[in-house]
Amino acid sequence: MKKSYTITLIPGDGIGPEITKATIRVLEATGVHIEYKICLAGKTAEQQYGCSIPKETLESLYQTKVGLKGPLIVEPGSPPIVIGEPPRIYGSPNAALRGESHIFANVRPVKRFNGVPGRFSDLPINIVIVREVSEGIYVGGERKISSERAEATVVATQKAAERIIHFGFKLARNENRKKVTFVHKANVLPYTDGLYFNVFYSIARGYPEIVAEDRMIDAAAAQMVLNPLIYDVVIAPNQYGDILSDLAAAIAGGLGLGPGGNYGEKIAFFEACHGAAPDIAGRNIANPIGLILSGAMMLDYLGENEAADRIRKGVEEFLKRGENFTPDLGGTGTTMGIGESIASLIETAK
Numbered sequence: 604m605k606k607s608y609t610i611t612l613i614p615g616d617g618i619g620p621e622i623t624k625a626t627i628r629v630l631e632a633t634g635v636h637i638e639y640k641i642c643l644a645g646k647t648a649e650q651q652y653g654c655s656i657p658k659e660t661l662e663s664l665y666q667t668k669v670g671l672k673g674p675l676i677v678e679p680g681s682p683p684i685v686i687g688e689p690p691r692i693y694g695s696p697n698a699a700l701r702g703e704s705h706i707f708a709n710v711r712p713v714k715r716f717n718g719v720p721g722r723f724s725d726l727p728i729n730i731v732i733v734r735e736v737s738e739g740i741y742v743g744g745e746r747k748i749s750s751e752r753a754e755a756t757v758v759a760t761q762k763a764a765e766r767i768i769h770f771g772f773k774l775a776r777n778e779n780r781k782k783v784t785f786v787h788k789a790n791v792l793p794y795t796d797g798l799y800f801n802v803f804y805s806i807a808r809g810y811p812e813i814v815a816e817d818r819m820i821d822a823a824a825a826q827m828v829l830n831p832l833i834y835d836v837v838i839a840p841n842q843y844g845d846i847l848s849d850l851a852a853a854i855a856g857g858l859g860l861g862p863g864g865n866y867g868e869k870i871a872f873f874e875a876c877h878g879a880a881p882d883i884a885g886r887n888i889a890n891p892i893g894l895i896l897s898g899a900m901m902l903d904y905l906g907e908n909e910a911a912d913r914i915r916k917g918v919e920e921f922l923k924r925g926e927n928f929t930p931d932l933g934g935t936g937t938t939m940g941i942g943e944s945i946a947s948l949i950e951t952a953k
């Protein structure tokens with residue numbers, strides 16, 4: 604009998620509902636049966652529940668253990684989110700969703716597809732960024748000391764460092780990748796980044812077939828623009844990974860193409876690497892490919908690897924043909940147009 608899955612679907616804010624609709628059309632085209640429990644988060648949830656992470660959404664994630672998520676709007680300078688007893692404090696609804704689901708790894712594959720215009724269109728960029736998301740500066744807690752002084756704490760622990768670095772090396776081994784680069788600023792943060800740095804080289808010894816190297820984050824960013832082909836798998840503490848993954852997505856063809864997966868011990872949810880793009884929301888012109896490829900990562904996680912490959916092939920074929928591109932790729936096409944085109948490529952290839 605054919606397997607059926609139930610997942611939590613968070614359409615999110617801004618362009619989220621549009622790109623979600625196009626992604627569902629593509630997932631349906633694979634023939635994998637998925638039931639969606641639609642839940643709210645972010646601004647959309649605030650309007651209905653008075654809070655950006657309603658307990659119904661968390662309960663659904665705990666129950667289904669798998670989610671697909673659109674982006675959430677976070678106004679700069681908005682107050683932190685407090686959840687539970689004793690209170691857990693998060694800087695944004697995204698951080699809260701990850702924290703409450705015990706997510707520790709955010710994985711962002713960055714690939715240059717044929718047919719995508721851009722400055723680096725002749726380079727076969729193929730990088731996976733593995734970002735630690737359970738600690739670092741985003742989860743250490745910020746404090747307002749006075750109207751003229753604020754502080755934030757960076758958290759680094761041996762346990763989380765070992766977990767993410769093993770995760771990154773195992774991913775490299777499973778995908779037959781040759782090199783893992785650790786990015787840091789251990790020269791000026793000897794205790795926090797230094798801890799990760801030491802753990803990195805001690806764990807690297809257990810993966811002798813993979814080249815292990817490190818780079819300072821500032822030089823790593825410059826090198827990613829000057830020579831992206833030197834990167835294969837990149838392991839990064841929270842904030843550096845956040846910045847590098849947008850940078851990598853941008854050089855590989857634009858934010859609209861980048862997928863992402865958030866992995867914990869028990870729960871995983873998948874989301875594109877871009878934000879809610881309020882400047883283009885509601886106009887059916889957002890590129891849904893980042894979320895569509897995130898849907899493929901979700902199918903891999905569910906063990907539906909063949910269906911996931913069919914989505915990736917559909918995306919590759921669509922981009923190669925160069926038709927019906929959305930404005931971010933230089934065309935005049937629509938969000939749903941891309942969803943329909945990729946879905947019919949999958950259906951006709953069956």
Ligand code: NAD
Pocket residue numbers: 618673674675676677678697858859860874876877878879880881882883888889890891893931
């Ligand atoms: P953004 O990624 O939303 O947008 C940056 C630029 O890229 C904009 O010009 C936008 O139009 C464009 N863009 C992004 N995604 C696109 C797509 N799929 N197709 C075509 N163009 C696309 O970043 P921002 O403007 O800095 O943030 C907007 C909001 O999103 C903020 O509230 C921010 O906090 C939030 N955000 C959420 C997440 C998340 O939920 N994971 C991540 C990043 C930002």
